[in-house]
Amino acid sequence: AEKHQAKVEREMEAQIKQQPQCHQLMALEGVGPKNAMRLYLMLGGQGKNFSHGREASACIGVTPKQYSTGGVVTLGGIGKNQGNKRLRSSLIQGAMAVVKVVNKREPRNHKEKWLKQLIERIGSRRAAVALANKTIRTSWAMLKHGEAYQAPQAV
Template sequence: MHNIITGVDLAKEEIQVCVCKRNKVQSNQAMTPTEFASWLASSKPMTIVFEACSTSNYWKQKALEFGHDARLISAKLVASVRQNQKTDKNDALAVAQAAQLTDVSFINGKSKEQQELQTLVRLRELAVKHKVAVQQQIKSLLLEFNIRVSPSQGGLSGVVEAVLEDAENGFSVVFRQALNTSWQHLQQGIESIKQYDLYLEKAANEHETCKSLQALEGVGPLNAVNLYMALGCGEMGQFETGRDASACIGLTPIQHSSGGKVKLGSVGKYVKNNMLRSCLVSGAMSAVNQAMRRPAKTKKEMWIQQMVERRGKRCTAVALANKTVRTAFAMLANGTEYKAELLAA
């Protein structure tokens, strides 16, 4: 670190900049984004620490361009360090103070390419949420008329078509038009998800790291991009081991250790990035189902089959997801490729 440490609290319209030198505050002032960009360009190289937020990656990239030592720090850590009430000045000061703590873990930022991949994933997640919301609303509203959706009736598609085509069910023209509009909206949502899947597949296949991650069991384009975002650029922090990465994602038992006694609880479901955990476990479950349909060809498939016999498919899926994260971490850390080990003939 440089002698001068600057803590920056980012906001949309105003940026608070606290400059500290030898544990003393030199200045703590607010700037507009334009003024801050000019300040970065004119200032001598220093350590600039940003509180991790939606615009922190952009400003870290700009600070690096101007020769500064730019870093990101957890907002949760800053909140625990902040003294007195929450103001922009106190936040900026807390960022600078938190950066000087012993053995503090900084967060890796994202490059522009990594931000683009993140955008594809987030847009797909939003489309999935909208699809599920519309789907559930249509089902609930039809249930108000005691119209139940069941597979025997062709699912939601068959029920909606039957309601629209039945001229003797007593529904008004306006109601039919509104239901049809909602149904078309749902169809558009489904098509948009398919389109995002194509974008993700293309992006993952064009990216060498994501392409190599797809060799892992239960890892497709979506999970490959998710793993690269979580491990390759350290969205959740810098990990020293694969176990640390797996624990952060929520695939290892929660520890309740004290007084030299190690106590392991259940595998935690409530984690920061629950969507990542869900996707990894879903992909692992698909690999487990596939491995159970045929004789084992690899040592990993043999392990899956033995694990299913002992603990069942759900526990096996979580365990496989755990192995996947650790293997992906090793691949990214060492620059190696994954090749499944075949069983001896």
């Protein structure tokens, strides 16, 4: 079983090397080779599977559920049965790793400053989901427009 898993991982790394878009996606915070490949496949190569980044986030399942009754709209949690469970959980795990690092040091750029303020306001777990949402939307935009990730400016 371990030999098979190692073989599959080697094949996946070879596929990633053939896709320059996957290398670009790996420049995002919390995105490794597996997440890059999953995002690339889910978003449809050039982001053609979705017309907006929000649609991609909703399909993967990192946007809040919406309830409405009597004209009152309430936003709930992200839900555990909507979207691509494996991709969502691995993106949130990657975002959680970024949250832990940012929480222990001073912010180095504007995105880390935003994340640190978000952590203080809503907590680290919800901030990780927000970062995963932002990562998906950024990935969609990168694939759609064919641009590389531009790292945030230093503070």
